[in-house]
Amino acid sequence: MIHVQELTKRYGDKLALDHVSFDVQQGEVLGLLGLNGAGKTTTMNILTGYISATSGRAIVDGHDVAREPIEAKRLIGYLPEQLAFYTDMRVREYLDFVCDLKGVKKGRKEHVAEVCERVGIAHMTSRLIRNLSRGYRQRLGFAQALIGNPKVLILDEPTAGLDPSQVIEIRSLIQELGKTRTVIFSSHVLSEVQAVCTRVVVLHNGRLLADDTPENLGRALRSTHRMVARIQGEPAQVQAALAQQEGLTLEVLGQKEPNAYDYVIEGAEGQDIRADVFRALAKADLPLLSTYGNETSLEDIFLHLVAAQRYNA
Amino acid sequence: MLAILKREFRAYFQSPLGYVFIAALFFFSGFYFFTYNLYSSTTNMSTLFDLLFPVVLFLVPVLTMRLMSEDKRLRTDQLLLTAPVSRLGIVLGKYCAAAAVFIIAVSSTLLEAIVMSFFGQPHWPVIIGHVVGILLLGLTLIAICMFLSALTESQVIAAVSGFVVSLFLMLVDALALVVNNRFLQVVFRNLSFNDRYKPFTVGIFDLPSVVFFISIGALFLFLTLAVLDKDRWR
Numbered sequence: 001m002i003h004v005q006e007l008t009k010r011y012g013d014k015l016a017l018d019h020v021s022f023d024v025q026q027g028e029v030l031g032l033l034g035l036n037g038a039g040k041t042t043t044m045n046i047l048t049g050y051i052s053a054t055s056g057r058a059i060v061d062g063h064d065v066a067r068e069p070i071e072a073k074r075l076i077g078y079l080p081e082q083l084a085f086y087t088d089m090r091v092r093e094y095l096d097f098v099c100d101l102k103g104v105k106k107g108r109k110e111h112v113a114e115v116c117e118r119v120g121i122a123h124m125t126s127r128l129i130r131n132l133s134r135g136y137r138q139r140l141g142f143a144q145a146l147i148g149n150p151k152v153l154i155l156d157e158p159t160a161g162l163d164p165s166q167v168i169e170i171r172s173l174i175q176e177l178g179k180t181r182t183v184i185f186s187s188h189v190l191s192e193v194q195a196v197c198t199r200v201v202v203l204h205n206g207r208l209l210a211d212d213t214p215e216n217l218g219r220a221l222r223s224t225h226r227m228v229a230r231i232q233g234e235p236a237q238v239q240a241a242l243a244q245q246e247g248l249t250l251e252v253l254g255q256k257e258p259n260a261y262d263y264v265i266e267g268a269e270g271q272d273i274r275a276d277v278f279r280a281l282a283k284a285d286l287p288l289l290s291t292y293g294n295e296t297s298l299e300d301i302f303l304h305l306v307a308a309q310r311y312n313a
Numbered sequence: 314m315l316a317i318l319k320r321e322f323r324a325y326f327q328s329p330l331g332y333v334f335i336a337a338l339f340f341f342s343g344f345y346f347f348t349y350n351l352y353s354s355t356t357n358m359s360t361l362f363d364l365l366f367p368v369v370l371f372l373v374p375v376l377t378m379r380l381m382s383e384d385k386r387l388r389t390d391q392l393l394l395t396a397p398v399s400r401l402g403i404v405l406g407k408y409c410a411a412a413a414v415f416i417i418a419v420s421s422t423l424l425e426a427i428v429m430s431f432f433g434q435p436h437w438p439v440i441i442g443h444v445v446g447i448l449l450l451g452l453t454l455i456a457i458c459m460f461l462s463a464l465t466e467s468q469v470i471a472a473v474s475g476f477v478v479s480l481f482l483m484l485v486d487a488l489a490l491v492v493n494n495r496f497l498q499v500v501f502r503n504l505s506f507n508d509r510y511k512p513f514t515v516g517i518f519d520l521p522s523v524v525f526f527i528s529i530g531a532l533f534l535f536l537t538l539a540v541l542d543k544d545r546w547r
Contacts, residue, residue, distance in 0.1 A: 070399060082388055101392075
């Protein structure tokens with residue numbers, strides 16, 4: 001559905017995007033991940049035709065954004081990072097204007113009502129935009145992106161500045177929309193991308209660092225030779241039990257519960273110690289209360305990728 | 314284009330701007346009509362249209378000051394530029410909205426001519442020539458001032474630069490007389506809006522003047538489009 005090929009953008013001397021390429025399939029929810037200034041908004045601005053690329057191509061459903069901008073834009077609903085509205089208009093009036101812009105003619109009233117219902121602003125349609133709260137403005141931004149039922153949704157930091165309950169609502173809305181549309185969604189909140197996206201493209205300093213599913217990215221980093229465990233029993237007993245297993249080292253982190261301590265247990269690089277630790281503790285009748293450290297969050301992946309790039313540079 | 318035209322036209326009347334502009338033009342044309350037609354008992358509207366020249370020059374920058382600059386300041390240009398509308402459609406939509414408000418304001422002169430027709434015999438071809446002249450002047454100025462508005466985010470700067478251009482257009486005839494350089498004399502004389510407007514106020518439908526105004530208007534619409542395109546390549 002979307003084909004980004006060797007996209008490069010220069011702002012004067014600054015290279016904002018450096019030969020970035022990726023594809024997005026129909027029905028996919030792609031997360032664009034990166035720190036501020038990584039190139040996420042620039043990529044989205046090029047995809048939506050707001051700015052032009054210095055070189056490279058962006059193609060939406062077969063239409064080159066630079067050569068056939070009207071056809072490409074017709075397929076896209078865009079929620080920009082910095083929401084800007086004509087604040088002297090009422091919600092209904094504004095959405096009517098967006099319908100005019102997108103050429104929605106038939107069944108407009110029903111369509112606008114359906115979109116308002118979907119994003120939860122059906123009861124606000126007669127309000128002046130200037131009187132809307134940040135959360136409602138965000139929803140209005142979503143509504144204008146959904147007008148005309150575009151095949152592609154491009155959402156730039158859609159949850160920025162929202163309170164936690166609004167963030168949850170917007171996330172579930174994106175997940176729902178992702179079932180029927182292709183969605184590109186940028187964020188620097190990594191847990192959000194992990195919760196919503198089926199694939200992640202990581203940008204850093206205008207370069208593409210990774211392009212994979214969150215699971216695949218995590219698999220590459222998952223460490224099975226090291227774990228943090230809370231074990232019931234005295235450290236001496238735990239030490240004795242684990243000493244039976246070859247190559248395991250133990251570090252006591254401290255007492256966290258009555259008669260329970262946290263430990264860092266580490267084996268040789270590449271060794272999966274999880275089953276060995278379990279068996280050794282079971283044999284010594286030392287209950288393993290909990291373990292941490294095997295789940296790789298997107299934060300870990302991201303920090304690892306950025307650190308690796310800095311190291312390579 | 315129609316969507317932009319509708320929105321911009323409505324915006325003029327959602328703020329006092331549209332009403333103030335129309336009221337100001339109605340006031341000046343009414344005042345001159347009373348002084349130079351009713352009070353002098355004549356159906357000749359030449360003086361009225363002659364005196365409307367500086368009024369139009371100073372009111373049009375007020376009409377156009379927010380036209381492009383407001384979108385830049387509010388960042389609503391992003392909505393327009395990412396919508397399936399061409400940049401030319403955006404420029405023409407905004408231009409036509411300002412032109413429509415201007416035409417409504419100038420219609421006061423036609424009303425005055427109609428009022429006169431109840432009591433006298435106005436010479437309609439001449440009056441229509443007057444109206445065409447003032448429309449050409451106004452529509453050309455709207456294109457120039459819209460271009461100035463596209464260059465800045467500040468409505469104040471857009472208005473002030475519009476006034477400066479208007480003042481220049483008023484003084485350009487005098488400048489042609491005071492400079493010694495032959496080339497500059499020719500340039501200033503050919504830039505004179507007043508010289509081009511004058512034939513219409515005496516009832517002459519001057520085709521070269523029509524072409525002059527239309528060409529200048531088209532040039533500045535093209536330049537406004539170029540500013541929008543330049544922003545895309547920033």
